[in-house]
Amino acid sequence: MKVLVPLFAARWRGLALALLLAATTLAAGVALLGVSGWFLTGAAITTAAASFNLFGPSSMVRGFSFLRIASRYGERITGHATTLAILSDLRVWLFGRLIPLVPFKGQDERTGDFVSRLTGDVETLDLVFLQVIAPLATALFAALGLGLFLWFVMPTAMPVALVGLGVSAIGAPLLLALSGRRSGAAVIRAMSDMRIAALDGVDGQADLVALGAVPLSRQAFGAAAADVRVARLKQARGVALGAGAAQFGAGLTVIGVLWTGLQAIETGDIGGPLMVGALLAVMAAFEVTGPILRGAGRIGQSMAAARRMQAISGAEPAIRDPARPIALPPGGVLELEGVRFGYSAARPVLAGINLRLGEGERIALVGGSGSGKSTLLGLLLRLSDVDAGSIRLAGLDIRDIRLVDLRSRIALLSQDAPVFIGTVRDNLLIGDPAADDATLHAALRRARLDDFVRGLPEGLDSWLGESGATLSAGQARRLCLARTLLAPAEILLLDEPTAGLDRDTEAAFLADLVTATAGRAVILATHAALPDGAVDRVYRFEAGRLAPG
Template sequence: MRLLFSLYGTRAGGLLLALLLSCMTLAAGVALFGVSGWFLTGAALATSAMTFNLFGPSAMVRGFSFLRIVSRYGERLSGHATTFKILSDIRVRIFSRLIPLVPLKAAAHRTGDFVARLTADVETLDMMFLQVVAPIATAILGALGLSLLLWLVLPEALPVVLIGFGLTTLLLPGLIVLAGRRSGAETVRTAADLRIAVLDGIDGHADLVTLGAVDGARHSVDKAVALVRKARLRQSWRIAFGPAFVVLGTGATAIATLFVGLPVLEQGRVSGPVLVGALLAVMAVFEVAGPILRGAGKLGAASAAAGRVQSLVDMRPAIVDPAKPVRVPPAGNITFEKVGFTYGRDASILTGLDLTLHPGERIAIIGESGSGKSTLLGLLLRLVDVDTGRICIGGVDIRAMRQADLHAHIGLLSQDAPVFIGTIRDNLRIADPAADDATLHAALVKARLDGFVRSLSQGLDTWLGESGETLSAGQARRLCLARTLLSPAPVLLLDEPTAGLDRPTEAEFLADLLAVTTGRTLILATHAAIPHGAVDRVYRLEDGALTLED
């Protein structure tokens, strides 16, 4: 739980407020039950043998009832609000780790496993504070308060109450946690396997249909579903035992309290109303045991999920910033000097590659799929490091620079550049959060998308849907181009920017692209036909080396 408690520290204010209100709710509930028992018993006895002041106790009952309602509402409001913020913090922390890890594939996880860790595992942690941490802390404080009350009015019952309360709220949940660790871990593992199977089936649907392997993939999903169901049923059985244990522990403790208290009543050392009030107060404090026992049934799964998330957070990327970084030269040649790079042990991609690019020059790199064009761009961005040789900007090795500075100096438009869920304005401001509407429209003009955006009823505030589903392929590509052009980076890398477009749209897009990037250093990696005179040089990447095309 190291991950959770490190995050709890950053939200300590909200969590302490929720804990305080939880204790207040429990105290108000105990006081309400105790006063009610004292009040009702005293009133009943007053009708036959004694007088009883009804106004004070009735006012206390109303006051404690109101306090309990207000504090419970406040506890739910503050606790859930803080929990949602913690979940957001977890996701931000995970994404901040995934950004350097995913391009390298160094984490050795499939896409489905990443998705499982970002969704199911994080969601498993959502109620840890409200169902485990806060109830246990409240139970401890509640036990102290109840002990003080019993010490004052019925000290003989103090040992049996503490034993019964401890067994119900600490020992039994602990046993449930120990018994459920294996099933909890199994629940998390099978849920992750199911997501992997589903996402693999979606990603590879075309290949599965072509190869006639759909039935096999469906069988894998069905098998994963069955395992998830089995694991969750085991976990549900343990969670279901929680209320039964609460009733059993409450009843047993109440009987023991009554057994100890009746002789004290007979001796006249405590009155009947006080004994009844103390008995109901003891029963009321067990209210906190319910959430603890329910949380204990889920703690095994939460622990396993936290472990999976923590392992991702702890994973150290292969690319790290130098201890004493050097600033990126604002201008200077980009040089690849005897660069070599190999995937795995035998898949040599680049071998002794040399390239010099002067400021403002524009080159195109062509080659077959898998020849290393995207790898070359990734090396310049330092998503991976060269195996041999070096890459320099202005004579400075990029490994001596901070990654953030390097990425600010180089802009990228990749073949799978995403359109994010949100508005047009949201997507554009990723490149420049401070850009005003005039700047955004200027970028759209360069990308030849401004007319389309202005024709929309909501303009820049038009909602695009998930993955830009409201845009055509060409419009989505132009929006990504506009976003890239908003970046002040003096160097632009374009990796298959026309992928997925038809021939006429491709030619039109490429012509516009080359026109609006004038003045910037440009490296274009593409399969598309390059318009004559559009770039200064065209290179072919083949067998790990560059050759200049005529």
């Protein structure tokens, strides 16, 4: 739970107000039931000859009733609003931690598991305050207030009530939490596996259909869903048993308080109406056990989610900024000398790459799939570090430069660059958040997409749908190119930008590339046939080395 401490500290005002309102709600409920019992009992046993003041108790009943309604409403609004704000903060924190942990090599985590952490694990933690921290704090307040009340009204019942409340509100939930740690962790694992299976099925839907593997995918998802059901049923049984134990403890406590109250009446230490009021007040104090038990039943699940969060906070990204970064001077000359790299020591992908890219030059890298083109581009962005050799930008080794400075000078358009759900403007502003409409249209014009966007009903504010569903493949690729052109980078890395396009669209895209990237240095990795004048030089990958193409 260390992850939540600074987030709670940042929202302490809202949490404190929610706790105050929760304590007020419980106090008003206890007082309401206690006064009602005293009032009704006193009125029932009063003889016609005796007088009983009805106005005072009836006014107190109304007052406590309205107070309980108002404080309960305020507590729900404040508590849930603060909890949602904390979850929002947690998602932002987690997203910031996850991005640097997506490494270029040595990928240990799957995308589905990252999604599970960002959604399911965060959502699991919503009960920590509402069903654990706030109810426990309220229970302590209830114990203190109830103890003081019984000390003055019926001292002999105080130990019985406090022990019973402690066992029901703390003891039973603690046992439930300890016994539910394993089932809670099982729920988290099962939910993560189910999300991974669902994402794999969605992402690979076309291949699954083509290969006739849909039944196997459905079977895998069904097995994961069955594991979730089994884990949740086990968790639900624990919650039901805990609730039953707490109710049993509450019943025993009420019997004990009634027993001591009857004895106090016989000795004349307390009157009947006041004893009934005290008994009902004790019963009302046990209202706090409900949310505590619900939270305790899922605390194991929350602890497992928190451990996964903690693992993220302690994980070190594969690539970090240098301890003493050097300021990147002007200039866009890029040099590679003796660059070696491999995903494993036994099988290097790059075996001594030497390359120089001058300012404004355009070169193409060609070669078969797996020859190392995309790997080399990733190294230029320092998604991973070279095993040997060096990469220099403006005369500096890129390992001595801050990542933000390096990536402001070099931009990448990958073959699977996504069109994000949103508008044309939303997608373009990723390249330059400060760009105005004229700048956006200029980038679209260079990518040969401006006329199309101007013809849309809403222009730049036209909705593109999920993954650019309203665009053709060529239009989507040109939109991504325009987004890349908006970046201030002096060097553009284009990784198979025409992959998946038909020949006519591919030829048109490459023909426009010269004009679109004018004034910038370009490294183009491609399988496509290049039109004349598209690049200044061509290099071919052969056995991990570059040879003139």
